[in-house]
Amino acid sequence: MFSVKKILQRPKYFNNRTYQLQGWVVSNRGNKKVRFISINDGSTIKSLQVVFKDQSFDFELLDKLKNGSGIVVEGILKETPQAQQPIELEATKIIKYSVADEDYPIQNQEIKLETLRELPHLRHRTNLLRAIMLVRSTLAHEVHRYFMQRDFYYMNSPIITSNDGEGAGETFNVNDGDKEPFFGKDKKATLGVTGQLHGESAALGLQKIYTFAPTFRAEKSNTKRHLAEFWMIEPEVAFYDLYDDIALADDLLKVVIRNTLFKNKDEIQYLNDNLDNSLINRIEEFLNTPLKIVEYNDAIDQLAQVKHLFENQDIKFGLDLATEHEKYLTEVIYKAPIAVVNFPKDFKAFYMKQNDDGKTVASFDLLVPGVGELVGGSQRENDINKLTTRINELGINKEDLQWYLDLRRFGNVGSAGFGIGFERLVMYITGVENIRDVIPYPRTSGNIRM
Amino acid sequence: MFSVKKILQRPKYFNNRTYQLQGWVVSNRGNKKVRFISINDGSTIKSLQVVFKDQSFDFELLDKLKNGSGIVVEGILKETPQAQQPIELEATKIIKYSVADEDYPIQNQEIKLETLRELPHLRHRTNLLRAIMLVRSTLAHEVHRYFMQRDFYYMNSPIITSNDGEGAGETFNVNDGDKEPFFGKDKKATLGVTGQLHGESAALGLQKIYTFAPTFRAEKSNTKRHLAEFWMIEPEVAFYDLYDDIALADDLLKVVIRNTLFKNKDEIQYLNDNLDNSLINRIEEFLNTPLKIVEYNDAIDQLAQVKHLFENQDIKFGLDLATEHEKYLTEVIYKAPIAVVNFPKDFKAFYMKQNDDGKTVASFDLLVPGVGELVGGSQRENDINKLTTRINELGINKEDLQWYLDLRRFGNVGSAGFGIGFERLVMYITGVENIRDVIPYPRTSGNIRM
Numbered sequence: 001m002f003s004v005k006k007i008l009q010r011p012k013y014f015n016n017r018t019y020q021l022q023g024w025v026v027s028n029r030g031n032k033k034v035r036f037i038s039i040n041d042g043s044t045i046k047s048l049q050v051v052f053k054d055q056s057f058d059f060e061l062l063d064k065l066k067n068g069s070g071i072v073v074e075g076i077l078k079e080t081p082q083a084q085q086p087i088e089l090e091a092t093k094i095i096k097y098s099v100a101d102e103d104y105p106i107q108n109q110e111i112k113l114e115t116l117r118e119l120p121h122l123r124h125r126t127n128l129l130r131a132i133m134l135v136r137s138t139l140a141h142e143v144h145r146y147f148m149q150r151d152f153y154y155m156n157s158p159i160i161t162s163n164d165g166e167g168a169g170e171t172f173n174v175n176d177g178d179k180e181p182f183f184g185k186d187k188k189a190t191l192g193v194t195g196q197l198h199g200e201s202a203a204l205g206l207q208k209i210y211t212f213a214p215t216f217r218a219e220k221s222n223t224k225r226h227l228a229e230f231w232m233i234e235p236e237v238a239f240y241d242l243y244d245d246i247a248l249a250d251d252l253l254k255v256v257i258r259n260t261l262f263k264n265k266d267e268i269q270y271l272n273d274n275l276d277n278s279l280i281n282r283i284e285e286f287l288n289t290p291l292k293i294v295e296y297n298d299a300i301d302q303l304a305q306v307k308h309l310f311e312n313q314d315i316k317f318g319l320d321l322a323t324e325h326e327k328y329l330t331e332v333i334y335k336a337p338i339a340v341v342n343f344p345k346d347f348k349a350f351y352m353k354q355n356d357d358g359k360t361v362a363s364f365d366l367l368v369p370g371v372g373e374l375v376g377g378s379q380r381e382n383d384i385n386k387l388t389t390r391i392n393e394l395g396i397n398k399e400d401l402q403w404y405l406d407l408r409r410f411g412n413v414g415s416a417g418f419g420i421g422f423e424r425l426v427m428y429i430t431g432v433e434n435i436r437d438v439i440p441y442p443r444t445s446g447n448i449r450m
Numbered sequence: 451m452f453s454v455k456k457i458l459q460r461p462k463y464f465n466n467r468t469y470q471l472q473g474w475v476v477s478n479r480g481n482k483k484v485r486f487i488s489i490n491d492g493s494t495i496k497s498l499q500v501v502f503k504d505q506s507f508d509f510e511l512l513d514k515l516k517n518g519s520g521i522v523v524e525g526i527l528k529e530t531p532q533a534q535q536p537i538e539l540e541a542t543k544i545i546k547y548s549v550a551d552e553d554y555p556i557q558n559q560e561i562k563l564e565t566l567r568e569l570p571h572l573r574h575r576t577n578l579l580r581a582i583m584l585v586r587s588t589l590a591h592e593v594h595r596y597f598m599q600r601d602f603y604y605m606n607s608p609i610i611t612s613n614d615g616e617g618a619g620e621t622f623n624v625n626d627g628d629k630e631p632f633f634g635k636d637k638k639a640t641l642g643v644t645g646q647l648h649g650e651s652a653a654l655g656l657q658k659i660y661t662f663a664p665t666f667r668a669e670k671s672n673t674k675r676h677l678a679e680f681w682m683i684e685p686e687v688a689f690y691d692l693y694d695d696i697a698l699a700d701d702l703l704k705v706v707i708r709n710t711l712f713k714n715k716d717e718i719q720y721l722n723d724n725l726d727n728s729l730i731n732r733i734e735e736f737l738n739t740p741l742k743i744v745e746y747n748d749a750i751d752q753l754a755q756v757k758h759l760f761e762n763q764d765i766k767f768g769l770d771l772a773t774e775h776e777k778y779l780t781e782v783i784y785k786a787p788i789a790v791v792n793f794p795k796d797f798k799a800f801y802m803k804q805n806d807d808g809k810t811v812a813s814f815d816l817l818v819p820g821v822g823e824l825v826g827g828s829q830r831e832n833d834i835n836k837l838t839t840r841i842n843e844l845g846i847n848k849e850d851l852q853w854y855l856d857l858r859r860f861g862n863v864g865s866a867g868f869g870i871g872f873e874r875l876v877m878y879i880t881g882v883e884n885i886r887d888v889i890p891y892p893r894t895s896g897n898i899r900m
Contacts, residue, residue, distance in 0.1 A: 003601055022689045024655060024861050042657035042688075043601055070654075070861035072689060096689075098832070101859040121651035121853045122860065133656065137603040144594045151453055151493055153587040158891040159609070159664045160622075160641075160679050162898045172610075172624050172632070174641065176668035182622070182678070183898040191610075191624065198891055198900070201571035204520075205474060206583065207492035213664065214609045218626035228632070229610050238492075239472045239522060239546075382548070403571045403900050409551040410572065411474050411520035441608040441648060448612045448633040450648065450853050 003043035007077065011087035015079040021048060021089055024125065025069045025100075028062075035062045039071060045127045045134070045270050049088040050075065057091070067107055068100030068125065113437050120441050120450055128274060131267035132438055136426045138263050140212070142256040143233055143422075147210050152235065155202040155209040157195030159216075162188045163400055172218045172228075188400075191216035195234050196417060197351070197404055200380060203236040203415050204407050210235035212422070220445045224434045227423060229443040236417035242353075242362040242379045243293075245416035246339045249366055249375045250291045253420075257429055258287055268429070276431030282370050283429060289336045294329070296343050296360065302333050320347045321365070326372035339364045350390045351404075352378040353414070364418075371428050377418025384408040453493035457527065461537040465529040471498060471539055474575065475519045475550075478512075485512045489521060495577045495584070495720050499538040500525065507541070517557055518550030518575065563887050570891050570899055578724060581717035582888055586876045588713050590662070592706040593683055593872075597660050602685065605652040605659040607645030612638045613850055622668045622678075638850075641666035645684050646867060647801070647854055650830060653686040653865050654857050660685035662872070670895040674884045677873060679893040686867035692803075692812040692829045693743075695866035696789045699816055699825045700741045703870075707879055708737055718879070726881030732820050733879060739786045744779070746793050746810065752783050770797045771815070776822035789814045800840045801854075802828040803864070814868075821878050827868025834858040 004023070007014045023041035030036050035052040050073055052062055065071060072095040080088050105111075106125050116123035123129045147154065160174050162183075171190035176182040183189045195211035202209045215232045235248065261268055261283060272279040300317060303325055307313040310324050319325075321340070330338050342360040345352065352361035363378035381387045384405055391398050391405075398405075426438040436442040441450060454473070457464045473491035480486050485502040500523055502512055515521060522545040530538050555561075556575050566573035573579045597604065610624050612633075621640035626632040633639045645661035652659045665682045685698065711718055711733060722729040750767060753775055757763040760774050769775075771790070780788050792810040795802065802811035813828035831837045834855055841848050841855075848855075876888040886892040891900060 005601070022657065022863075040655075042603070042655055068861045070688070070863035072863065096863050098861050098863045100861040104860050121648075121857060122655070124652060125655040130655070133605075133652075134603065137605070140604045141594065141598045144591060145598070148591045148595070151455070153492070153584065154590045155583075155587070156664075156681060156890060158679060158893060158900075160666075160893050160898065161891075161900070163900060170626075172626050174622050174624060176620075176622050182668055182670070182895055183893070184896045187898050189898055198571075202574060202583075202890060205490075205492055205572070205575040205580070207472065214606075216610075218632055220632070229608060231606060238520070407571060410554045411518045411548050411550040413472075413520035413522060413546050413548045440606060440652060441611075443608060443610050443633070445632055446634045448610065448637050448639055450608075450611070450613060 004041045004046065004048045005043035007048065007087060008044065008046055008085075011077075011079050014077045014087060017077050018074065019077050019089060020072060020074045020095065021050065022072045023048075023070075025065050025067055025071060028066055030062075032059050035059065037062070037065060037071075039073070040130075042130070045131050045267055046085075049085055050091050051088055052091045054092065057094075061094075061097075064099050065097060066100060066102075066104070068104035070096075070098040070100075072096040113434065117436055117442075118449075124440070127270060129437070131264075131270045132426070132430050132432060133440070134267050135260060135264050135271075135430050136438060138260045139256060139426060139429065140422070142259045142263075143212060143252075145259075146252055146255055147235070150208070152208045152210050153202065153206045155195075155199055155206075155211050156213065157192060157198035157211050159192050159214065160189055161192045161198075162190070163192075163197060170218050172216050193217060194419065195232065196236065196419065199234055199236040199417065200404070200415060201407055203238045203417070204410070204412055207238045208235070209237075222445055224436075225424070227435055227439065227442055227444060230435075230439070231422035233420040233422055233425075234417060236415055238415045239413055240379070240416040241414065242341065242364060242416060245377050245379065245418060246291070246293065246341070246364050246366070249364075249377060249418050249420075250337075250339070253366075253374065254287055257283060260429060261287075271430050271432075278370075279429075279431040286337055286368055291366070292334050292336050292338045294334065294338045294340050296340050299329055299340050303328065317359075318344050318346060323372045326365070326367045327369070330367040330372070331369045335369075337366065337368045339366050348378070350394050350396060351380050351387070353381045354386050354390070366418075368428065371424070374424060374428060375418050375420050377416065379414060379416040382408050382412045382414045454491045454496065454498045455493035457498065457537060458494065458496055458535075461527075461529050464527045464537060467527050468524065469527050469539060470522065470524045470545065471500065472522045473498075473520075475515050475517055475521065478516055480512075482509050485509065487512070487515060487521075489523070490580075492580070495581050495717055496535075499535055500541050501538055502541045504542065507544075511547075514549050515547060516550060516552075516554070518554035520546075520548040520550075522546040563884065567886055567892075568899075574890070577720060579887070581714075581720045582876070582880050582882060583890070584717050585710060585714050585721075585880050586888060588710045589706060589876060589879065590872070592709045593662060593702075595709075596702055596705055597685070600658070602658045602660050603652065603656045605645075605649055605656070605661050606663065607642060607648035607661050609642050609664065610639055611642045611648075612640070613642075613647060620668050622666050643667060644869065645682065646686065646869065649684055649686040649867065650854070650865060651857055653688045653867070654860070654862055657688045658685070659687075672895055675874070677885055677889065677892055677894060680885075680889070681872035683870040683872055683875075684867060686865055688865045689863055690829070690866040691864065692791065692814060692866060695827050695829065695868060696741070696743065696791070696814050696816070699814075699827060699868050699870075700787075700789070703816075703824065704737055707733060710879060711737075721880050721882075728820075729879075729881040736787055736818055741816075742784050742786045742788045744784065744788045744790050746790050749779055749790050753778065767809075768794050768796065773822045776815070776817045777819070780817040780822070781819045785819075787816065787818045789816050798828070800844050800846060801830050801837070803831045804836050804840070816868075818878065821874070824874060824878060825868050825870050827866065829864060829866040832858050832862045832864045
């Protein structure tokens, strides 16, 4: 059966056809002789208007089919070249219906995002959330399609792991409430903060892999950009160096964003009109501007010259760029998406490849105008001695990582990869400011609604 | 750059081309004047043989490039119509290499699956596990592609939830180790056993959705078919009834299996030859045999006539079919894949639609020859009174499910969906008998390796 999305794309083709529409009422007006009921079927934010004018209809029932009611209605599609919508349905028969209770909370489209956050099980029945969620879905599909077409192996790193990835702490513990621990005595069992380390094992043998799965951080920071549970896209490619890695990130972003923009034109237009009127411009600018590669050292030099502009003015080698610096670099100084490369090793993860200068690692952050960092990645250290030394320096438990070190002993010619926080990417192409609005059921400190 | 898989598909096209091969040594033989090194690049289980005969090569080094070593080598592709492999690479230059340590544990292909299970970070470097993992990845991609092409919305149900889904207990608890619970006092926080309930909320408004994500069971049963962490495919479609639902399951299985068989022909042939020589026959039989729909009552009648064949002989209304019964039904009685429908409500979940007989629910199990159950699904109860009564009967906490009950008040004309354990499906089309061998890092009671 065709969706409303498909019908609105080719009204001429569907003109005069019999059609069975299934969906939910978003508006209902008229009188006792003719009723106009707009129905959304979930395939697009646009609705299809159904006209009831046959007097054999029960007009009292039609009056009761208020917002939120479900309906299956049969009729004939009719082109309406004069109207705002190119086509409508002239109803001949109601097949099924379910009248929504009167306290249905979505009576209009003017409800604030904050209020809708209290209704995660219903909020996607507004235009705004529907648009966001449709874009989210398309974007996820495009990510899978991108890797599929390029013969990447889709790898499932474990969620429950004895390994805490970045060594950054802030992990959730898992147990089954028994005295005897489920996974064995003296065994850590935490929720994974990254799929990368296990992903590296797969890349060593399958060459091109990616993970796309939930990851977890038990951070109590309650900001607009942090979730305790979020989805990550993490490719890892054997034989890649830092610059191959950056090229992959740039290409991935541009391809999936371009395709999503094309497939969800109506939704992104709606978000542009209702949420952030610089959205489409910003996306198109991003798509049309080649990425620049900027040495961390050069970025610091540039920022130091205008340090009076920033809250954090201590701008010198060793600074971990904050969003204010990132945005200034990409928006004002370079006027383009940029990959800042070769960061000081001190604030980067233990597994990144150490450069010959002894001070920096072969890492990159990809920054875009409007939001700052979208991607972070690196070439991995494949020298087992350097890696061991770094693990010892940082006081990370080496025993847990023996298997990871072993990957360096068996034909590892190097690999590189990166991580994209999926929700941050959805925010970027929807213009949504609060990360709680781009995931169906957000989890944050103190919030586990439903 | 082309993969070995692509080159082997069209040797004529690649003949005489310069090519840079990246991969890992799987065999190395020859003498001090000519070396034959087979290299696998991860794109297929087949390897490409590289011939080193130019005397300027360092033959002592070539001798050291034993199994597992990584190499990037340049050369000219040459068709070899007489040989087993249609094409080989005549090496001109070694670009990079990394010699594997001598204790590399995968020296040959005769290692048992049990032994390989102790090496999850390396085992995909055998033909057997490489074949399984490539099939797993293709199958996952095909599942996403199936739904994508049919405009299903890919929905991410929460992993950490205050809701235990089936009400079956056996959930993992999540905490961050603080005295103050991360998600709030008196709040349950468990790992989801299903994405369905949240998925239903999305279907009510987006109409066609699916989840494909990890789910969790803290079951201590240590069988060949159970994992504590496994991936589930769960579509949910508003307006669907039981029979729409079954048709979707049947079509999904047939399309994704057919496509995977086509895309991983070499891998499935290898699995057929080395693991289960009835594999390809069984799959093709499944693809070519239409699904039959069988009433639970009829299935019981049939089984009762041959009850002496079974371990559990108490065959009457109320029996929860065991694998022995399922296999007999599909393999012997109906000789086809079957959907058994309308099970007794007593052993089925609270949310299934109650039939008019007061005893059964609108549910189905899809059974296939060789393994038994592959899919379980149902139409959902959308009568809020019947649903509430059932929740009370079963002693499930109604407060936790208020939001789920609310979905019945706001335009719910019914929906249906099903669940497929993804690892079970991978087992089915690889012929693997132990579920631990079809997921990269299996988690079971007492096992959280790496």
